[in-house]
Amino acid sequence: MGGPANIIITAGGTSEPIDNVRVITNLGTGRLGSLIADRFAEEENVGKIFYVCSANSRKPDSDRVSVISIGSTHDLKKKLEELFRDNTIDAVIHSMAVSDYTVSSVTTAGELVGYLEKNSGRDLSEALVIRGISSTDVRGEAGKISSKLKSPIILLSPTPKIIGMLRGLAPEAVIVGFKLLDHVTSEELVETARGLMEKNDCDMVLANDSAKIRGDKHTGYLIDRGGSITTFDTKQKIAEGITKAVMRKVEKKWEKTS
Amino acid sequence: MGGPANIIITAGGTSEPIDNVRVITNLGTGRLGSLIADRFAEEENVGKIFYVCSANSRKPDSDRVSVISIGSTHDLKKKLEELFRDNTIDAVIHSMAVSDYTVSSVTTAGELVGYLEKNSGRDLSEALVIRGISSTDVRGEAGKISSKLKSPIILLSPTPKIIGMLRGLAPEAVIVGFKLLDHVTSEELVETARGLMEKNDCDMVLANDSAKIRGDKHTGYLIDRGGSITTFDTKQKIAEGITKAVMRKVEKKWEKTS
Numbered sequence: 001m002g003g004p005a006n007i008i009i010t011a012g013g014t015s016e017p018i019d020n021v022r023v024i025t026n027l028g029t030g031r032l033g034s035l036i037a038d039r040f041a042e043e044e045n046v047g048k049i050f051y052v053c054s055a056n057s058r059k060p061d062s063d064r065v066s067v068i069s070i071g072s073t074h075d076l077k078k079k080l081e082e083l084f085r086d087n088t089i090d091a092v093i094h095s096m097a098v099s100d101y102t103v104s105s106v107t108t109a110g111e112l113v114g115y116l117e118k119n120s121g122r123d124l125s126e127a128l129v130i131r132g133i134s135s136t137d138v139r140g141e142a143g144k145i146s147s148k149l150k151s152p153i154i155l156l157s158p159t160p161k162i163i164g165m166l167r168g169l170a171p172e173a174v175i176v177g178f179k180l181l182d183h184v185t186s187e188e189l190v191e192t193a194r195g196l197m198e199k200n201d202c203d204m205v206l207a208n209d210s211a212k213i214r215g216d217k218h219t220g221y222l223i224d225r226g227g228s229i230t231t232f233d234t235k236q237k238i239a240e241g242i243t244k245a246v247m248r249k250v251e252k253k254w255e256k257t258s
Numbered sequence: 259m260g261g262p263a264n265i266i267i268t269a270g271g272t273s274e275p276i277d278n279v280r281v282i283t284n285l286g287t288g289r290l291g292s293l294i295a296d297r298f299a300e301e302e303n304v305g306k307i308f309y310v311c312s313a314n315s316r317k318p319d320s321d322r323v324s325v326i327s328i329g330s331t332h333d334l335k336k337k338l339e340e341l342f343r344d345n346t347i348d349a350v351i352h353s354m355a356v357s358d359y360t361v362s363s364v365t366t367a368g369e370l371v372g373y374l375e376k377n378s379g380r381d382l383s384e385a386l387v388i389r390g391i392s393s394t395d396v397r398g399e400a401g402k403i404s405s406k407l408k409s410p411i412i413l414l415s416p417t418p419k420i421i422g423m424l425r426g427l428a429p430e431a432v433i434v435g436f437k438l439l440d441h442v443t444s445e446e447l448v449e450t451a452r453g454l455m456e457k458n459d460c461d462m463v464l465a466n467d468s469a470k471i472r473g474d475k476h477t478g479y480l481i482d483r484g485g486s487i488t489t490f491d492t493k494q495k496i497a498e499g500i501t502k503a504v505m506r507k508v509e510k511k512w513e514k515t516s
Contacts, residue, residue: 018282020440021355021468026279029314056287056314097279100405109413112370144440147358154412155367182278182402210279 002258004047005250006089008080009037010096010162012057014073018103018154019145023071028097030057032218035239036093037065043247050083052076052096073099073159080162084169090253091174091246092166095206101156109151167201174249176242177202183211186221193223203249206242260512262305263505264347266338267295268354268420270315272331276361276412277403281329286355288315290476293497294351295323301505308341310334311354331357331417338420342427348511349432349504350424353464359414367409425459432507434500435460441469444479451481461507464500 011033015023030053037051041062049065059067068083070076076098083089107115145152166175177200179193186209193207205223212219220238222230222245230245232238269291273281288311295309299320307323317325326341328334334356341347365373403410424433435458437451444467451465463481470477478496480488480503488503490496 021284022282022357023284024276024280024282026281099280100403101407101410104409145358149359150416151362152359152414154414156410156412158408 002254003045003251005043005045005091005247006048006050006087007040007046007091007093007246008050008052008083008089009033009040009093010052010076010080011037012054013097014076014099014159015054015071016099016102016159017072018106021144024099024101024103024154025054026097026099028054028057030054030059032235032238033093033095034058034060035235036095036242038062039239039243041065043243045247045251048087050087052079052083054096073102073162076162077160077165080166080169089170089173090250091176092170093176093242093246094163094166095178096162097180098162099159102159104155104157106145107153107155108149109153112153161200163196163200163202172253174204174246174253175200175202176246177205179205179207181207181209184209190221190223190229193221197223197225204242204245206238260516261303261509263301263303263349263508264306264308264345265298265304265349265351265504266308266310266341266347267291267298267351268310268334268338269295270312271355272334272357272417273312273329274357274360274417275330276364279402282357282359282361282412283312284355284357286312286315288312288317290493290496291351291353292316292318293493294353294500296320297497297501299323301501303505303509306345308345310337310341331360331420334420335418335423338424338427347428347431348508349434350428351434351500351504352421352424353436354420355438356420357417360417362413362415364403365411365413366407367411370411419458421454421458421460430511432462432504432511433458433460434504435463437463437465439465439467442467448479448481448487451479455481455483462500462503464496 012030013026013028015025017023033053037049037060040046040049041064050068051060051065052068052070055069068079070079163177177196179196181189181192189207189209193205197205203225207221207223208219216235217233218235218238220232222241230241232241270288271284271286273283275281291311295307295318298304298307299318299322308326309318309323310326310328313327326337328337421435435454437454439447439450447465447467451463455463461483465479465481466477474493475491476493476496478490480499488499490499
């Protein structure tokens with residue numbers, strides 16, 4: 001057994017639709033992911049590179065990379081399942097900022113109060129979670145929430161945890177998770193990232209703190225399952241470090257099974 | 259009195275923050291606005307061109323254009339007030355997709371039900387609108403909503419209507435509004451756009467329908483206060499048509515006051 005290795009890189013952020021024109025999204029730009037994809041494209045022993053990203057995410061420069069645009073977390077899940085079904089994937093670098101929540105419905109204060117009053121005595125918070133509130137009066141014409149409401153309310157529900165399904169989809173792949181926190185100590189960051197790695201059976205996690213990201217200056221700790229931590233200080237070096245570490249692990253797996 | 263004319267173009271879409279990493283935004287890309295800015299930059303009788311846009315919006319190519327990034331509708335309002343205070347503005351082309359709503363607070367079904375039960379007998383929907391619900395338990399560490407909630411709820415409130423404040427800020431400027439609808443007849447589109455023009459005292463409105471936008475193919479109706487309608491079929495032609503119509507009106511105003 002041997003190469004070339006097929007790689008999936010996720011990048012940017014998901015967009016959860018509120019209506020036909022509005023979305024809930026996050027501040028993931030895809031810049032780091034695009035650099036990682038371009039760096040993998042320089043490797044000889046790499047075959048297909050799938051770059052799964054949001055529509056407005058940064059795209060890699062290399063034309064060796066297949067760019068696949070997705071919108072919501074649900075789209076991302078479906079697309080990954082397809083990619084794993086149709087290809088043997090050797091590594092997944094999951095840098096995309098995936099929304100924890102999606103929109104289950106949109107309502108108004110008035111509608112919500114009416115619903116809650118009619119249903120008093122039941123476990124209302126439970127009912128709210130399970131049923132959502134219908135929003136037929138809320139939606140204006142053409143699938144866009146009316147702009148005349150005094151107090152629209154968006155009810156959210158959890159999305160599937162993408163990082164948690166990767167190992168099931170690809171038992172043999174090298175999986176790299178990402179953990180982004182904001183203004184924490186490096187000890188706390190590393191500890192949280194280790195928790196993510198254990199819980200989701202990742203091979204590595206790139207831990208970073210938005211307080212230490214300024215353009216291409218970007219402090220990143222690449223934490224290995226074996227215990228080692230490598231520190232990088234730019235996006236380019238992170239891309240280089242991840243590519244090398246992943247290729248080493250992929251090649252080691254090939255040696256074992258040959 | 260005469261030139262050169264100072265121009266403001268707004269483009270892209272606003273982003274209303276939910277927490278430190280999540281936003282509510284819309285699908286405005288800024289592509290049409292960037293073409294309009296570049297087209298104005300080719301005009302001889304034009305001075306300053308301010309391009310007010312979202313961080314991830316398309317930017318004009320011309321280095322004659324000053325790019326100003328804003329986030330929320332509140333930021334947009336502040337920035338426009340500054341620009342009008344510090345400059346004599348001759349025309350505003352307001353193509354930005356401005357959010358109708360901003361986030362007033364984030365809560366959970368449980369918190370909301372508890373609040374409503376404690377306050378029964380009052381006009382709860384009114385209370386909800388005015389007070390919002392505190393969300394101290396909802397926010398996790400570092401200003402990011404906890405990812406472990408079963409059913410977060412986002413309460414929205416209306417944003418200031420930017421299009422409605424332009425005439426007050428710039429009594430003498432040529433103001434071009436934009437109206438985007440989805441899958442309506444051209445009659446309905448034009449009628450709605452005329453309503454927007456009257457209500458906000460615009461000189462012109464560009465009316466368009468997202469069903470008739472596909473890349474640079476873009477059907478746009480430029481409706482004039484005088485009653486004329488000019489139809490365009492690409493983004494480039496819309497940019498050309500708006501620039502010429504605006505410059506004609508600006509020069510006519512100069513003649514009157516000279």
